[in-house]
Amino acid sequence: MPELPEAETIARGLRPGVVGRTIEAVEILREDLLAVHPRRFVDLLTGGTIRTVGRRGKNLVLSIDVPEDGHERTEVLVVNLGMSGRLVLVRPRSSSADLTHPGVRLRLDDGSTLVYHDIRRFGRLSVYTPRAHRRWSASLGPEPLAKSFTTEELSRRLSESASPVRSWLLDQRRIAGVGNIYANEALFRARIHPERPAKTLTREEGRRLHRQLRAVLREAIHGRGTTLRDYRTSEGSEGSYAVSLRVYGRENRPCPTCGTPIERLVFGGRSAYYCPNCQRRPK
DNA sequence: CGTGCCCCCTGTCAGC
DNA sequence: TGCTGACAGGGGGCAC
Numbered sequence: 001m002p003e004l005p006e007a008e009t010i011a012r013g014l015r016p017g018v019v020g021r022t023i024e025a026v027e028i029l030r031e032d033l034l035a036v037h038p039r040r041f042v043d044l045l046t047g048g049t050i051r052t053v054g055r056r057g058k059n060l061v062l063s064i065d066v067p068e069d070g071h072e073r074t075e076v077l078v079v080n081l082g083m084s085g086r087l088v089l090v091r092p093r094s095s096s097a098d099l100t101h102p103g104v105r106l107r108l109d110d111g112s113t114l115v116y117h118d119i120r121r122f123g124r125l126s127v128y129t130p131r132a133h134r135r136w137s138a139s140l141g142p143e144p145l146a147k148s149f150t151t152e153e154l155s156r157r158l159s160e161s162a163s164p165v166r167s168w169l170l171d172q173r174r175i176a177g178v179g180n181i182y183a184n185e186a187l188f189r190a191r192i193h194p195e196r197p198a199k200t201l202t203r204e205e206g207r208r209l210h211r212q213l214r215a216v217l218r219e220a221i222h223g224r225g226t227t228l229r230d231y232r233t234s235e236g237s238e239g240s241y242a243v244s245l246r247v248y249g250r251e252n253r254p255c256p257t258c259g260t261p262i263e264r265l266v267f268g269g270r271s272a273y274y275c276p277n278c279q280r281r282p283k
Numbered sequence: 284c285g286t287g288c289c290c291c292c293t294g295t296c297a298g299c
Numbered sequence: 300t301g302c303t304g305a306c307a308g309g310g311g312g313c314a315c
Contacts, residue, residue, distance in 0.1 A: 003308055032291095058309080082309055084293080101293085120292045122309060163286075172310080179308050229295085231308065248308095269288065271306085 002081045003058055004144070004177030005220035006231050006239065010087050011055045013234030014114070017089045021108040022049045023064070030103040033118060035126040044075050044127050045106070057140050057176030060087060061133075076133040082122030084230040088115045098236065119230060141175040144213055155206035158198040165201065166194035167268045169213075178213070181226055181248045184273050186213040188247045193279040194265070194272040219244065247273040 002010070026042045028034065034041050048066035051074075055061060060079040065072045079087060090096045092111035104116040104125060116125060128136060141157075142149050157175070161168055168174055169183035178186075187194050189212035192205055201209065225231055225239030228249065232238060246256050251264040255275035265272045 006308070080309075082292095083307070085309095118292095119294070120307090120309095122291070124310090161285085167286085170309090181308055226308070228308070267287090270309095 002085065002225070002231055003179035003182055004055070004217055005182070005223075005241070006225035007055045007058050007060055007081065007177070008221050009225045009239065010081075010234050011053050011060055014060075014087065014089055015053045017091075017112065017234075018050050018053060018062075018108065018114060020049065020051075021110060021112075023047065023106050024109050025107040027105040027107070028103075029105070030118070030121060033103045033116065033121060033123060033125055035124050041125070041127060045077065048075060055177075056137055057143070057172055058179065074130050076128045076130060078126045078128060078133070078136065079116065080124045080126075082118060082120065082124070084119040084121075085123035086115075086117040086230070086232045086236075087234055088117060088232065088236050089113075089234050090115055140172055144175055144177060145217055149210075149214075151207050151210040154210045155201070155203065158201055158206060158209075161198040163198055164195045164267065165192060165198045165209075166272050168198040170268070170270075177217075180270055181245065182213070182216055182220065184248045185216045185246060188274060188279060189216060191278050193281050194274055195267065195281070247275065249273065 023045055026046050028038050028041065031038045045064060048064035050062055050064050052063040058081065062077040064075045064077055066075055088099060090113045096115065099115055099117050101117055101119045102115050103118050106114040108114060142153065158168065166183050166187060169178045170180065186209060190205065190208035192201065192209060220226060220241045223239060223241035223244060224233055226241040226245065227238035228242060247262050250262045250273060252261050255262055255278060258275065258277050260275055260277040262273055263276050
């Protein structure tokens with residue numbers, strides 16, 4: 001579900017409410033969400049103070065300092081939201097009635113509770129040492145919104161693979177944070193057919209893809225993400241970007257550019273949406 | 284090593 | 300009103 005813009009929205013929303021807060025208790029309702037042993041998960045995080053809330057690709061990253069005989073050790077909590085994961089901060093006297101599938105609750109020292117909620121339970125919570133966290137982060141591709149992510153770097157990486165460019169965009173080792181919605185939107189805006197082998201993109205197409213990918217991600221962050229079904233912000237509200245989608249989920253609706261009906265194509269096990277007129281097939 | 288397919292799980296919706 | 304099958308923002312594992 002959540003891609004880069006949704007994860008970024010959640011990180012920004014959580015930050016003011018959780019940074020500086022101490023975790024008083026950890027409650028686990030669904031053990032299969034944890035990448036570490038449940039008892040260890042509790043022991044590692046209980047009593048820790050949340051120092052930073054950030055994002056890497058589609059993952060939320062919380063740095064937590066935990067006192068331990070006279071000094072502090074740092075644990076890094078990484079939350080992958082899967083398809084239906086939510087991280088919601090529930091304030092002391094507010095209702096959490098709409099949280100029907102809670103998985104993990106972190107009770108904070110101001111009475112609020114950070115709830116990990118996940119209907120399908122494809123999400124995962126991992127706890128890393130700083131060293132293991134760096135190793136994990138290094139296994140992911142570059143951040144597409146980073147200043148250092150240039151059109152030259154994108155073109156160079158595209159030229160290394162014969163995969164369909166839509167599959168290329170979904171591979172987190174190649175580029176971090178892009179999922180099926182924004183891959184399809186970026187390709188439409190750059191007028192590139194989703195099945196084009198990555199290495200066959202021209203210099204000009206690489207430039208357009210770089211520009212349009214970054215533009216759509218920024219615009220989606222501005223809209224607080226895309227809510228189709230399950231995604232919610234850290235306050236439990238919906239993102240507004242769904243109404244701005246041009247092709248994703250719009251099979252048979254007219255292309256916003258030329259009016260040709262949008263087509264859906266399944267490959268790599270998921271749907272690709274595109275305009276057959278604006279995005280010509282590979283030869 | 285790279286790539287494609289299946290599966291994990293729950294909920295919703297279209298069609299019969 | 301059911302029932303069934305398709306499908307859904309992700310990603311790990313496995314065969315080739």
